[in-house]
Amino acid sequence: MTDEFERRHGFPPGTNAVRPTDHDDRAAARTLARMTLVPADLVTFYDSIGELTWEDVGNGYFIDPPGAVLLLLKDCGAVDVDTDHRASGLAIGSNGGGLSYVVGPGGVVYRTRTASLDTPEVDRVADDLRHFLELLEQSLTQFIANGEPGHL
Template sequence: MVQPANRDDQAAARMLARESLIPADLVTFYDSIADVTWADVGNGYFLDPPRYVLLWIQEYGAVDVGQTGGLVIGSNGAGLSYVAGPDGTVYRTLTASLDEPELDKVADDLRQFLELPERRLGPRWAIRAHTAPAARTDFIDRSMPVGSPTHGPWRPGTAFT
């Protein structure tokens, strides 16, 4: 789901830009799009609206990404955060704590970050990301036993092996 940006979102992005806390491509993104939610990709894939990013930085400060500070811009739905460095590099935390975060680089820039679901799951998924997984069959691993999580719906009396 993509939520269009409103004036508050655009104002928050401009405020982050004035403080040189946000990569230019994220400012451009937030001018049109407030947030993105792909709840059905893995544990989820969430890009926060700029007003949340601004609140985070005001309350907790920047996340250490080496020599500079980064912004928490979203999460993966499993407690790990996505952090954008001032140069545009996007990192994922390796633990849920942001006190002394261990980071893994996941993308060189916002565009590459937003293409991750498509590269991971294929272009058909990205185009049809709004389709409920239960209605799709192209993700089924036919080598798994019937009733296993990757084969299809579990049926009573079916055991996992």
């Protein structure tokens, strides 16, 4: 992705990496695993991947490390993902435009419509974490091919 980036865009690429899990990530993932609102797929993801940072794919895509997810949960609480406040999710990342990605009950992934996590309106973007990761991959593939990311 970064080979032709500067020539295409006129400035050097930022951080674009998938960081493997380290000891601290695994400890935080084990803590997440004990919480009822955390889907098993997310814990499995954090067993291998500690963080995803793609600053230059569109506005950017970010999946936060499990320690940051825990800290946000502690500081802000779970995120409501329905208008009746019956279902809550966990903010796991964001795009460079200020919108957050929230994994909800059963692993469904939502994107907030605004930057606030206080009673946000959300749109469903993926049926589960695997589907969400496939959409991220498609966006990266499209960006490499033509410099324009898919919309996620």
